[in-house]
Amino acid sequence: MSSRVATATSPSADLFVIGRAAQAASRSATDGRGFFGCSTFIATSLPMLTEATGRGLRGLLRLSLTAEEPVQEQEGRLAQLADQVREGLVLDGVVPTPEEDCLGLATLLFVARCRLALAGVPHVLVDLDRLGPKLGQLALAFGADELCGPIVETRALRLGDNAGSRAITRVEAAQLLCGAGLRAFERVAGGGLEEFPP
Amino acid sequence: MTLASISERVSAGIPLSFDDGVALFREPDLLKLGALANQMREQRHGDRTTFNRNLHINPSNLCVASCPLCSFSRRNPEQPGAYTLSLSQVWDKLQARLDAGDCVTEVHVVGGLNDSLPFDYYVELLAGLKSIQPTLHIKAFSAVEIFHFHKLFQLEVREVLQRLVAAGLGSLPGGGAEIFAPRVRQRICPNKCNAEQWLQVHRTAHQLGLRSNCTMLYGTIETIEERVEHLLRLRTLQEETGGFQAFIPLTFHPDNNALSHLPAPTAVDDLRVCAVSRLVLHNIPHIKAYWISLGIKTAQTAQWFGADDLDGTVQEEKIYHLAGSDAPQSLTPAEIVHLIRAAGRTPVERDTLYNVVAQGEALPTCASPAGGQR
Numbered sequence: 045m046s047s048r049v050a051t052a053t054s055p056s057a058d059l060f061v062i063g064r065a066a067q068a069a070s071r072s073a074t075d076g077r078g079f080f081g082c083s084t085f086i087a088t089s090l091p092m093l094t095e096a097t098g099r100g101l102r103g104l105l106r107l108s109l110t111a112e113e114p115v116q117e118q119e120g121r122l123a124q125l126a127d128q129v130r131e132g133l134v135l136d137g138v139v140p141t142p143e144e145d146c147l148g149l150a151t152l153l154f155v156a157r158c159r160l161a162l163a164g165v166p167h168v169l170v171d172l173d174r175l176g177p178k179l180g181q182l183a184l185a186f187g188a189d190e191l192c193g194p195i196v197e198t199r200a201l202r203l204g205d206n207a208g209s210r211a212i213t214r215v216e217a218a219q220l221l222c223g224a225g226l227r228a229f230e231r232v233a234g235g236g237l238e239e240f241p242p
Numbered sequence: 243m244t245l246a247s248i249s250e251r252v253s254a255g256i257p258l259s260f261d262d263g264v265a266l267f268r269e270p271d272l273l274k275l276g277a278l279a280n281q282m283r284e285q286r287h288g289d290r291t292t293f294n295r296n297l298h299i300n301p302s303n304l305c306v307a308s309c310p311l312c313s314f315s316r317r318n319p320e321q322p323g324a325y326t327l328s329l330s331q332v333w334d335k336l337q338a339r340l341d342a343g344d345c346v347t348e349v350h351v352v353g354g355l356n357d358s359l360p361f362d363y364y365v366e367l368l369a370g371l372k373s374i375q376p377t378l379h380i381k382a383f384s385a386v387e388i389f390h391f392h393k394l395f396q397l398e399v400r401e402v403l404q405r406l407v408a409a410g411l412g413s414l415p416g417g418g419a420e421i422f423a424p425r426v427r428q429r430i431c432p433n434k435c436n437a438e439q440w441l442q443v444h445r446t447a448h449q450l451g452l453r454s455n456c457t458m459l460y461g462t463i464e465t466i467e468e469r470v471e472h473l474l475r476l477r478t479l480q481e482e483t484g485g486f487q488a489f490i491p492l493t494f495h496p497d498n499n500a501l502s503h504l505p506a507p508t509a510v511d512d513l514r515v516c517a518v519s520r521l522v523l524h525n526i527p528h529i530k531a532y533w534i535s536l537g538i539k540t541a542q543t544a545q546w547f548g549a550d551d552l553d554g555t556v557q558e559e560k561i562y563h564l565a566g567s568d569a570p571q572s573l574t575p576a577e578i579v580h581l582i583r584a585a586g587r588t589p590v591e592r593d594t595l596y597n598v599v600a601q602g603e604a605l606p607t608c609a610s611p612a613g614g615q616r
Contacts, residue, residue: 059546059586060277067273147584148539149546178509179539185272185510216505223508225270 059153066156066187073166078226079190079237080217086139086171086192090128097134102235104137104169109154111145118154122161129164137167137190140183141174148179152186159187177212177220184224191217214240245269248521249278257477258522263470266518272510279517279548286527287550291587293578294594296348296381296554299335301367302326305354307386309431310500311420311462315354326356329363333370339557340375348554348594351382352417355390364391365409372410379412379594385443385454386418389435399446407450413594414447416455416490422475423468430462430501441479448485453595456486456526460515461494461507469515473522480525487596488528488551491515492535509540513547520548528596533573538581545585551592552578576606 086104087093097103107125109118129135140158142151159168170180172193180191194211212220218228218240228240243265251258258266269275304324305315316324332351339346349371368380383391383406391402403411420430422437435443444454456476460469480486493507493515507515520529531549533541534556541552557572573581575591582589591600 060273060280063273064271147581148542149585151539152543176537177506178512178537182509182513182540182543219505220508223510224272 059149062153062156062160063186066159067185069159069163070168070187070189073163074189074226076225076227077189077229078184078221078224079167079229079231080195080214080221080240081190081192081231084192086169090133093133093135102136103134104139105135106139106141106171107154107158109140109142109146109151111143111147111150115153115157118157119161122157126162126164129162135162135165137169138162138165139169139171139192140188141171148182151175151179152182155183155188156186172212173210176210177216181220181224184221184226189226191220218242245271245274245278252278252282252521255524257524260467260470260474263473263518263522264466266521267466267469267514269514272514275517276513276547279520280546282520282524283529283548283550289586289588290590291545291550291552291582291585292528292590292592292596293552293575293582294348294554294592294599295344295346295575296350296594297336297339297344297346297557298350298352299327299332301332301351301353301363302356302359303354304356304358306357306390307355307431307433309434311430311459311494313495313497313499326359329366329370332367333374336371336374336378344555346375346378346555347599348379348381350415350554351380352384352387352415355387357394361391361395361397361405365405368406368409368411378410380410381413381415381455381594382406382411384415384417385440385447386434388414388443388447389439399443400450403443403447403450403452407452411452413452413487414444414454416457416486416488417492419457419472419476420459421462421464421468422472423464426462426464426468430459437475441475444485445479445483448483453485453487455488455490455530457490457492458515458519459492459494461511462501462504469518470522473519477523477525480523484525486526488530489519489523489526490530490532490535490553491519492532495535509543512536512540513544516544516549517547533581538570538573542581542585545582545587552582554578574606579605579607 085096085101086106087096088106093103093105138158140155167190168188169190169192170183170188172180172191195217196211196213221228222242229237230240232238243261248262303314303316304319304326308317336349371378371380388399388402392399418434419440447454458472493512496502496504496506528551529549530551530553531541531544532553555573555575579589589605590598591605593599
């Protein structure tokens with residue numbers, strides 16, 4: 045366990061070096077914009093992705109992360125995916141998705157590795173349902189540029205049965221993006237983008 | 243005020259100014275800020291992150307203060323959820339842990355401002371805990387509670403503390419500081435003691451030889467300037483007494499309280515406060531990432547943003563969970579060790595006064611992390 049852990053996070057400078065490189069790559073790719081939209085179809089395999097894009101859906105692919113996977117293997121499968129994109133795979137975004145046993149830093153570093161390894165993929169998305177708004181927003185500092193998941197128009201107060209809900213409002217989504225230093229844009233019907241006023 | 247010029251002052255060991263603190267809070271690059279805070283953290287503590295084995299006990303949630311920020315308190319005994327533990331119930335909580343084989347080194351006792359319990363209840367509570375486990379360190383009663391005892395029982399703060407020390411009190415927790423600015427205090431906790439009174443309780447405790455912690459509750463209605471002012475007032479008292487051991491940034495949780503209309507602070511806020519605190523509070527040894535408040539994943543990340551302590555095993559926490567915290571109720575020592583190691587840090591078990599209890603191979607290990615982490 046210790047060697048895997050050490051590989052994932054050491055030396056100390058790596059966290060900030062990788063994070064800032066990924067953030068710079070993301071800012072450059074999106075011109076400092078951050079995006080959000082309501083839940084959308086996310087493929088969990090390449091065949092599913094190909095079928096989805098063939099039907100005109102946006103090409104989004106979920107990339108799972110388990111606590112046991114060594115960093116070298118993460119980087120290996122990301123490099124393989126990058127090759128497939130270069131060879132013509134239609135992929136508009138990836139959704140790094142940690143399993144329950146993944147910790148916060150491992151998740152953030154995986155987001156950063158996705159951004160750095162997949163230069164040909166326009167977007168790295170945060171699934172708020174899986175990461176929650178807190179870790180999700182941090183991921184925006186590590187190369188992610190888009191929020192997806194339970195984003196609602198209005199949400200009841202966090203009382204009673206609704207306490208602990210992970211749903212956030214459109215305004216809150218925009219605030220998370222702006223708080224991470226991005227200009228917020230909402231994905232609207234027909235594939236358009238509208239800037240969300242700060 | 244640039245981050246580069248602030249960095250030079252940090253490297254030269256020059257205390258940061260009010261303007262520096264404001265500039266740090268406004269620094270847009272979270273990772274630059276984190277790297278600077280991490281530099282100071284590693285200069286002081288290397289790659290060590292400490293934790294302890296503790297038990298939280300909240301003897302009563304009856305509280306005359308009824309603060310809008312609080313989800314824990316109940317004003318009347320008839321209200322649903324209102325409770326007051328008997329002394330036996332309090333002591334049983336510790337005994338149960340010991341019977342289960344847990345090597346608890348600290349009990350953390352805080353509760354509501356109950357105006358129906360006699361002072362002897364608190365004295366006997368401490369004495370009883372101490373008699374169960376004489377080596378136990380009892381960290382009990384926030385400055386707000388001590389001030390409440392002073393007013394309710396017509397005793398000088400010094401005498402309140404002396405009597406509690408005689409019964410077994412070992413140190414004071416840091417709660418109740420909230421935000422010192424009167425404008426904010428009037429809105430979020432109008433019936434608590436004011437900033438001067440909170441600071442005076444800690445000053446008195448330090449003069450009596452007690453150590454204590456200090457806190458700041460952020461994310462309600464305070465401004466950046468009010469946060470910095472709060473930190474500087476803590477730093478000033480620390481210059482005077484040197485009695486603070488750790489600063490604990492407490493993130494506001496908006497569930498089930500009168501401030502539910504406010505959004506919860508974001509994780510960027512959480513890490514920013516942690517980092518700025520490390521940099522501004524140069525004379526307070528430790529910055530604690532209280533995982534109950536931050537959530538496990540943010541707390542783990544905070545070890546790279548200035549924090550060098552993760553608090554403890556806790557076991558049963560009510561105050562933050564009633565406000566919506568989705569962190570687990572407790573972590574085992576092995577789970578905390580895993581959290582620290584998985585962040586590339588070196589875990590060290592400490593006691594309340596930051597003496598080393600165990601490190602290296604003496605620490606427990608587990609193969610998988612705690613469940614339900616967010």
